[in-house]
Amino acid sequence: MASITDGQEPELSREDSREPSRSESCMDQPVDSSVLEVVHYGPSPLPVKHYDADTTEPISGGIRTMEELLAWRRGEASAFNVAPVPRAPREPPLDRVQHRTLVSHDMMGGYLDDRFVQGAAAEAPYAFYHWNHIDVFNYFSHQLVTVPPAVWTSAAHRHGVLVLGTFITEWTDGAALCEAFLKDEESYRAVADKLVQISHWYRFDGWLVNIENVLSAAAVRNAPLFLRYLTDQMHERVGGSLVLWYDSVIHDGQLKWQNELNQYNRMFFDACDGIFTNYNWTEQNLEWMEAYGGLQRRQADVYVGVDVFGRGKVVGGMFETNKALELIRKHNFSTAIFAPGWVYEAHSDKTQFRKNQDRFWDLLSPYLPLHRPASPLPFLSSFCQGFGKAVYSRGQPEAATSWFNLAAQEQQPLYYRAAVAGGGWLSSSGCPEDAWNGGSSLLLEGLLPAAHGAPLCARILSLHVPLASTTLVTLVFKASAGISVSLELQTTDASRCTHISVQEVPLSQVSPAVLDDGHQVVQQLSQLCGSWNTSGWTLRCSQLEVRGCVLREVCVKISRDGEPGDLPFSCRVGELMVLDAAGLQPPPDRVQGVCIDEVVWLRGVGSSPDSAHSCLLLNATLRWDYPLRAVRHFRVHWRRLRGPDPRTPPGRLAPVGRAYSTLFRVTELAVPEPPGLLELVVQPVVREGFLVPESQWGRRSLSYTDAAVQ
Numbered sequence: 001m002a003s004i005t006d007g008q009e010p011e012l013s014r015e016d017s018r019e020p021s022r023s024e025s026c027m028d029q030p031v032d033s034s035v036l037e038v039v040h041y042g043p044s045p046l047p048v049k050h051y052d053a054d055t056t057e058p059i060s061g062g063i064r065t066m067e068e069l070l071a072w073r074r075g076e077a078s079a080f081n082v083a084p085v086p087r088a089p090r091e092p093p094l095d096r097v098q099h100r101t102l103v104s105h106d107m108m109g110g111y112l113d114d115r116f117v118q119g120a121a122a123e124a125p126y127a128f129y130h131w132n133h134i135d136v137f138n139y140f141s142h143q144l145v146t147v148p149p150a151v152w153t154s155a156a157h158r159h160g161v162l163v164l165g166t167f168i169t170e171w172t173d174g175a176a177l178c179e180a181f182l183k184d185e186e187s188y189r190a191v192a193d194k195l196v197q198i199s200h201w202y203r204f205d206g207w208l209v210n211i212e213n214v215l216s217a218a219a220v221r222n223a224p225l226f227l228r229y230l231t232d233q234m235h236e237r238v239g240g241s242l243v244l245w246y247d248s249v250i251h252d253g254q255l256k257w258q259n260e261l262n263q264y265n266r267m268f269f270d271a272c273d274g275i276f277t278n279y280n281w282t283e284q285n286l287e288w289m290e291a292y293g294g295l296q297r298r299q300a301d302v303y304v305g306v307d308v309f310g311r312g313k314v315v316g317g318m319f320e321t322n323k324a325l326e327l328i329r330k331h332n333f334s335t336a337i338f339a340p341g342w343v344y345e346a347h348s349d350k351t352q353f354r355k356n357q358d359r360f361w362d363l364l365s366p367y368l369p370l371h372r373p374a375s376p377l378p379f380l381s382s383f384c385q386g387f388g389k390a391v392y393s394r395g396q397p398e399a400a401t402s403w404f405n406l407a408a409q410e411q412q413p414l415y416y417r418a419a420v421a422g423g424g425w426l427s428s429s430g431c432p433e434d435a436w437n438g439g440s441s442l443l444l445e446g447l448l449p450a451a452h453g454a455p456l457c458a459r460i461l462s463l464h465v466p467l468a469s470t471t472l473v474t475l476v477f478k479a480s481a482g483i484s485v486s487l488e489l490q491t492t493d494a495s496r497c498t499h500i501s502v503q504e505v506p507l508s509q510v511s512p513a514v515l516d517d518g519h520q521v522v523q524q525l526s527q528l529c530g531s532w533n534t535s536g537w538t539l540r541c542s543q544l545e546v547r548g549c550v551l552r553e554v555c556v557k558i559s560r561d562g563e564p565g566d567l568p569f570s571c572r573v574g575e576l577m578v579l580d581a582a583g584l585q586p587p588p589d590r591v592q593g594v595c596i597d598e599v600v601w602l603r604g605v606g607s608s609p610d611s612a613h614s615c616l617l618l619n620a621t622l623r624w625d626y627p628l629r630a631v632r633h634f635r636v637h638w639r640r641l642r643g644p645d646p647r648t649p650p651g652r653l654a655p656v657g658r659a660y661s662t663l664f665r666v667t668e669l670a671v672p673e674p675p676g677l678l679e680l681v682v683q684p685v686v687r688e689g690f691l692v693p694e695s696q697w698g699r700r701s702l703s704y705t706d707a708a709v710q
């Protein structure tokens with residue numbers, strides 16, 4: 001599988017401790033107890049494969065050697081790279097998708113800005129956000145074992161997409177490695193067992209197995225047995241998992257890409273969940289496969305490879321990749337789109353990334369069936385793409401700096417450009433110039449032509465969300481002059497959506513009734529959310545009363561306010577929430593079990609603006625307990641309680657960062673010189689925006705002294 005680019009680790013001197021036991025021990029401590037630390041300096045004891053050597057930031061990475069793979073243990077694995085987001089349900093589920101779409105992410109060797117688990121200060125990062133078009137995401141690199149970064153797994157799982165790691169061997173070194181691990185049953189089972197354990201621990205959904213080297217007669221006999229054992233074990237341990245084989249080695253051990261499924265590689269296909277073919281196929285290969293008896297009605301399990309870079313003799317590629325998709329779908333096969341990061345890598349002007357990516361996937365969209373989130377209420381999204389020029393909260397910038405963290409990505413809308421009858425047009429795109437929450441909003445813009453008298457309905461979401469009998473819908477938006485904005489929802493009878501043809505059901509158009517500010521439900525919502533400065537945003541609450549219905553489509557209706565004529569318009573959608581009106585209750589949970597460990601003290605210049613001189617830097621891991629399903633993220637704060645001078649009053653809470661799991665690494669926090677007492681505080685930000693009283697926040701104090709006074 002081609003790619004466009006081709007100090008010693010200190011031992012961790014602590015006992016093998018599992019995360020549950022740590023949390024339990026923290027929860028056993030009194031809430032008002034302090035963690036006691038003596039400040040001393042020296043090399044960080046944290047393993048550099050899991051933490052940046054300079055900053056102690058948690059990082060993602062793969063496994064480079066067989067020795068490292070076989071020595072892998074859960075007790076020494078990274079807790080930070082465990083994906084906190086379970087895979088969401090979607091309609092249709094994977095086993096009912098006739099034409100599946102896999103994306104293999106081959107981005108400049110992998111583990112770039114995305115290796116930083118808690119995000120990076122990146123000016124122009126690569127991200128993916130067209131999740132509603134794909135079924136499977138494969139994180140690909142040329143390390144022996146590629147473990148997908150948790151940020152990718154979380155973003156994919158939020159959209160119901162399966163995530164695969166990669167197990168790859170290549171060329172001469174790979175041949176020697178394969179001879180060792182495929183020599184007998186004990187050896188290949190040991191490797192498979194480790195792959196299963198790794199997938200289960202880090203919570204991703206399977207493997208692409210890519211053997212790109214010659215195999216001996218003995219090794220090639222054992223390769224299908226290895227695949228079958230790995231597949232069976234994955235199915236047993238990870239529900240809905242997949243193991244796919246890449247089209248490379250054939251039945252006699254030769255490295256000979258076939259560009260199709262045939263009698264020479266079928267033995268591998270039969271041993272796992274599917275095959276990812278090489279890219280140099282023609283329509284004749286597709287025709288031959290369609291008639292091949294070895295398919296055994298598994299056409300959806302053949303993922304025909306498409307290299308977006310268009311290397312070699314391939315159909316399409318680049319902005320003509322749609323030509324390949326057209327042929328693949330014509331012959332009823334699934335597809336594996338390799339290296340779609342071409343839209344980023346091959347263009348020097350990274351500011352045009354969103355434009356290039358949207359154009360690429362818009363060209364493919366006729367061949368990519370839409371998938372619908374199928375989670376119960378509440379449904380909500382601010383359309384954050386996981387990166388931006390600032391971090392916003394309720395329309396206000398919290399941090400005016402470029403950032404990248406796919407864990408922050410929320411449910412993505414439909415992105416497209418369409419013609420409007422009469423010479424108009426409509427586009428839907430992500431825009432970082434202003435946002436309600438996160439780093440971007442959904443920008444609808446276009447031209448409403450004079451000949452188009454009716455309102456323009458911009459479809460922004462396709463869903464499969466069962467509605468409550470009384471459903472509250474809130475919309476946050478900014479509209480240009482001359483237009484009115486309203487919502488149109490399309491629903492269907494829930495009983496019609498329990499059959500195979502979930503995509504084809506009759507829809508009813510409904511417009512929820514707008515509630516005035518004095519309505520009881522609006523007042524209740526305002527009390528739960530508190531007051532805020534809308535900064536030019538409009539907040540609109542609507543109510544819908546239905547029974548036994550499923551929400552299928554959400555449209556923003558654009559109407560002309562003034563006289564007829566060509567009307568350029570824009571509407572920035574900041575947030576949409578669909579809530580059960582009967583469930584508007586304050587969050588009952590409180591943050592529990594906050595603990596501080598893995599403390600490392602450094603000397604240097606801190607990350608805060610007022611730390612221009614050398615100062616004491618705190619690095620520590622925070623852990624706590626709180627139901628993740630209820631939150632968007634956590635805000636982590638700190639404050640000084642007592643410094644060297646006891647006359648100095650306690651400080652105010654200051655922001656440290658956002659956490660997207662119940663785990664956060666504080667890095668390079670400038671704190672007062674010892675002796676001192678500080679407090680770290682965890683604030684839940686619940687999904688519906690309801691305020692959590694400070695009495696329910698989590699907190700733990702840290703007392704520290706200088707080693708010289710001990």
